[in-house]
Amino acid sequence: MNMIKVNRLKCAYCGACIGVCRFDANELIETWVEINDKCTECMACVRICPVGALEVENEN
Amino acid sequence: MKTDYDVIVIGAGPGGSMAARKCAEEGLDVLLIEKRQEIGSPVRCAEGVSKKGLQKFVNPQKKWIAAEIRGAKIYSPDGTEIVMSEEMAGSEVGYVLERKIFDRYLARLSARAGAEVLVKTRATGFERENDIMKVKMVHFGEQIDYTAKIIIGADGVESKVGRWAGIDTTLKLSEVESCVQYLLSGIELDPEYCLFYLGNNVAPGGYVWVFPKGEREANVGIGVLGSRVDRRPKEYLDEFIKKSYPGGKPVEMVVGGVPVKGEIETAVSDNVMLVGDAARHTDPITGGGIINAMEAGVYAGEVAGIAVEKGDYSAQTLSLYDEKWKSTIGKTIARNAILKDKFVTFTDDQLNSLAKALEGVKLEDLGVTELIRRIITKNPKLLWDIKDLFLKAR
């Protein structure tokens, strides 16, 4: 299974990835991003992140 | 501790603070909550505002103005320069603010007017029970549920309030600029001019900006349209800086998304109003959203006052807020969304010929509308399909 992972050392908690998520699958909690199981791996957040803090990770 | 309010405002940016202040001035019981522990920090902004826009709402104060700007210079890909006076350069040129201090100042004004303020307090949802909103919040790690008649969602680009209320404000990738900025120190610059650089190799579907914050310092940043991102905006910006300001030292990094969606259908539902970035109130051409958020905040406060007096918080009553923002800031937002959709399709050659059409023209006394008219008269092909927006009597 694939998963979106947040690289917390790159993330600047700007909220752009939340604005583009159609599935209400992520949230900016003060200084970190959480992604929940509503995520469909649509990749919108990965593409918009200004600093490349989001990556797709293969769980297998 | 008081747990029941007329209005709870979610998010203490410029929009939320102005809304809370207006509510308090209208005599309402209002609570302003902010999930961060410090209002205004970290900054997500290039900090440019027009003087006129700002002065409509607050008296300018030295402690939060970093620089005063006389005008803007815009560079097309081949280096053709267009110079504009501050008055006509739009919503981002006039002052460069120190937003950490500015945002706190606005929050303080709302507190002084009578609003309660809670930081490190995050809204996580709400429930409606007999026309009363139960707002779920986490305050300093503790779950607290307060009630209110009206919720004002001023929760920025990452807004959830709209979603919870059934207003879809999701940004498509073509409706948001992906931005990175450094506060660059130790650079040579004209401290009185904001600079804008256009070009498909510089910033696809956006621009690079240089907003001076004093003699040798500037916010140097980039916005790239989400649907045009091939490389990270940070890579484009680093390249620009290496070329243009090789000695510059970054003393701060800013990251963010700027909505360029245009006018949303409605910013209200029962018991809820959305303000500022949450309602995608940023100008799609300039990316400026501070003043629009403040203006929308004031309208939302006014309408909250009316609704509480009537004892009616239905979407129908609150739609007066839609009327107010749509007939003011909404007009420019809607028009500039169309202009933006056109602008992002321009090739470098087209951008160059746009700039050539204006080169040498005395732009001091032209408004944006007049400017576009000039371009259309000189080079009708470029903006032909959107000419009616500007040539019709307005």
Ligand SMILES: Cc1cc2nc3c(=O)[nH]c(=O)nc-3n(C[C@H](O)[C@H](O)[C@H](O)COP(=O)(O)OP(=O)(O)OC[C@H]3O[C@@H](n4cnc5c(N)ncnc54)[C@H](O)[C@@H]3O)c2cc1C
């Ligand atoms: C890189 C960049 C450059 C920009 N440059 C300019 C410029 O030069 N000029 C200009 O006019 N505009 C500029 N903007 C846009 C401007 O910053 C925004 O339009 C403006 O801040 C909007 O104000 P707001 O009050 O709507 O939202 P914000 O200022 O974003 O405030 C929203 C607040 O809500 C809080 N919040 C969110 N969710 C919750 C929750 N669940 N509970 C509690 N609190 C919550 C957030 O923490 C935040 O403090 C720029 C934006 C970016 C990203």
Ligand code: SF4
């Ligand atoms: S867009 Fe990137 S930097 Fe911004 S909050 Fe999301 S993961 Fe972090």
Ligand code: SF4
């Ligand atoms: S991949 Fe798509 S669904 Fe998953 S968090 Fe990102 S934007 Fe939302």
